[in-house]
Amino acid sequence: MSASSEKYEAVIGLEVHAQLLTRSKIFCGCSTEFGAPPNTHVCPVCCGMPGVLPVFNRRVLELAIRMGLAAHCTIAPRSIFDRKNYFYPDLPKGYQISQYETPLCKGGYIELPGDGDNGGPTRIRLVRIHLEEDAGKNIHAPDCSLVDFNRSGVPLTEIVSEPDIRTPEQAGAYLRELRSMLRYLEVSDGNMEEGSFRCDANVSVRPRGSDSLGVKTEVKNMNSFRHVEHAIAYEIERQIELLEAGERVVQETRLWDPDRGVTRPMRSKEYAHDYRYFPEPDLPPLIVPPDLVEQIRIAMPELPAARRARYTSEMGLTPYEANVLTQEREIADYFEAVLPGLKNRKAAANWVMTEVLRVVNESGRGVAQSVPAPAEVGSLLKMVEDGAISLNAAKTAFAAMCKSGKNAKATVSELGLLQVSDEAAIAAACDEVICAEPAKVAEYRGGRDKLFGFFVGQVMKAMGGKANPKIINEVLRRKLAAS
Numbered sequence: 001m002s003a004s005s006e007k008y009e010a011v012i013g014l015e016v017h018a019q020l021l022t023r024s025k026i027f028c029g030c031s032t033e034f035g036a037p038p039n040t041h042v043c044p045v046c047c048g049m050p051g052v053l054p055v056f057n058r059r060v061l062e063l064a065i066r067m068g069l070a071a072h073c074t075i076a077p078r079s080i081f082d083r084k085n086y087f088y089p090d091l092p093k094g095y096q097i098s099q100y101e102t103p104l105c106k107g108g109y110i111e112l113p114g115d116g117d118n119g120g121p122t123r124i125r126l127v128r129i130h131l132e133e134d135a136g137k138n139i140h141a142p143d144c145s146l147v148d149f150n151r152s153g154v155p156l157t158e159i160v161s162e163p164d165i166r167t168p169e170q171a172g173a174y175l176r177e178l179r180s181m182l183r184y185l186e187v188s189d190g191n192m193e194e195g196s197f198r199c200d201a202n203v204s205v206r207p208r209g210s211d212s213l214g215v216k217t218e219v220k221n222m223n224s225f226r227h228v229e230h231a232i233a234y235e236i237e238r239q240i241e242l243l244e245a246g247e248r249v250v251q252e253t254r255l256w257d258p259d260r261g262v263t264r265p266m267r268s269k270e271y272a273h274d275y276r277y278f279p280e281p282d283l284p285p286l287i288v289p290p291d292l293v294e295q296i297r298i299a300m301p302e303l304p305a306a307r308r309a310r311y312t313s314e315m316g317l318t319p320y321e322a323n324v325l326t327q328e329r330e331i332a333d334y335f336e337a338v339l340p341g342l343k344n345r346k347a348a349a350n351w352v353m354t355e356v357l358r359v360v361n362e363s364g365r366g367v368a369q370s371v372p373a374p375a376e377v378g379s380l381l382k383m384v385e386d387g388a389i390s391l392n393a394a395k396t397a398f399a400a401m402c403k404s405g406k407n408a409k410a411t412v413s414e415l416g417l418l419q420v421s422d423e424a425a426i427a428a429a430c431d432e433v434i435c436a437e438p439a440k441v442a443e444y445r446g447g448r449d450k451l452f453g454f455f456v457g458q459v460m461k462a463m464g465g466k467a468n469p470k471i472i473n474e475v476l477r478r479k480l481a482a483s
């Protein structure tokens with residue numbers, strides 16, 4: 001951090017658009033499937049033809065309420081759709097149906113995981129979560145511009161945070177938590193590359209300790225968590241440099257250019273009154289019966305924050321371990337299914353964080369398609385606990401199981417990985433080594449403790465690397481001590 005950045009603090013608020021996991025669009029029956037040929041999932045409603053009427057997809061309501069409850073929001077019993085008017089080629093109606101003054105969800109907060117260093121979790125308050133329809137997509141070819149309306153009318157929630165975020169890293173942590181929650185809840189797939197999880201950042205800076213807000217810019221076009229963090233960091237530095245040079249920050253929308261690593265101006269920021277919001281006359285108010293909210297509340301899954309708390313308090317995992325294991329529900333479920341019958345939960349956590357996650361990430365496929373069933377990993381780890389195989393042998397077996405799909409017992413015996421724990425056999429090997437190395441034995445007994453490792457290695461070698469190291473240690477210590 002430069003000296004001038006010490007003088008300032010950043011104030012960051014994030015707006016996230018998450019596509020809801022419905023099969024059909026928000027106001028018509030067209031499919032929401034990603035990747036279809038352009039303009040094949042369209043109808044007069046989502047193309048904004050005159051005389052058509054929108055019909056609200058109730059599934060959208062359920063999904064949005066689920067997210068609202070998870071984020072501790074107040075669910076409005078009555079909310080209203082509004083028209084947000086603007087002209088753009090990807091918006092054939094000339095307005096977007098959204099929610100303005102009376103959104104579905106108000107208030108609430110997202111709890112960020114603590115990493116153990118900065119203490120407990122941090123709460124980022126939310127302003128609101130509202131519903132809206134997506135616009136189409138402009139495609140700019142060299143000599144013309146094209147519009148694809150497949151995305152037009154796809155249901156979105158917009159999740160708006162208070163400007164509670166202070167650093168780019170915190171913005172990244174907030175987005176990861178939000179995405180993780182949406183995926184746990186099966187509200188959105190959170191896929192940034194396919195545009196079903198998009199983020200705009202409002203960034204301003206002010207002298208540290210000040211209560212007033214500086215002039216903010218809105219940064220768009222960030223397609224990964226890393227882009228968001230880089231773009232915000234760049235924007236903070238840019239604004240500080242302007243202020244330090246005695247210039248002003250201009251309120252505007254800026255685009256992140258990932259190739260050059262800079263933000264550049266796109267257009268001057270619209271104010272709300274530019275959109276001439278008014279209530280959508282073609283849709284009735286959105287009424288949410290209290291028993292619907294209760295029904296949804298009862299069916300909520302355990303969320304990442306609750307799981308993290310359980311892993312640290314009940315299992316003694318570190319906040320870092322709990323965070324890694326709970327980011328994806330699939331991984332957390334897998335981890336818990338490995339545990340039955342195991343004493344050492346820390347070892348199981350380590351195994352899932354390293355071996356399992358590595359294979360899953362390298363394969364680019366789902367957990368079920370890339371690693372053995374959790375019970376098989378459990379049985380492998382049980383063999384380690386019981387001293388039947390070494391940790392290294394377990395790694396060899398696991399790699400083989402990922403390829404062959406065979407179970408743990410069969411793999412361990414096929415590869416001959418079982419450890420010799422027979423004390424008599426180990427004692428015989430120890431005697432041989434001690435007889436063969438009289439000089440080293442004398443040195444050891446004369447006080448060169450470091451030689452102990454040498455003897456362990458020799459015995460292990462004599463036994464083809466398959467002896468139980470714990471037993472070798474015990475027997476060797478006894479035999480070497482006796483002179």
Ligand SMILES: [Zn+2]
Pocket residue numbers: 025028029030041042043044045046047153
């Ligand atoms: Zn349609």
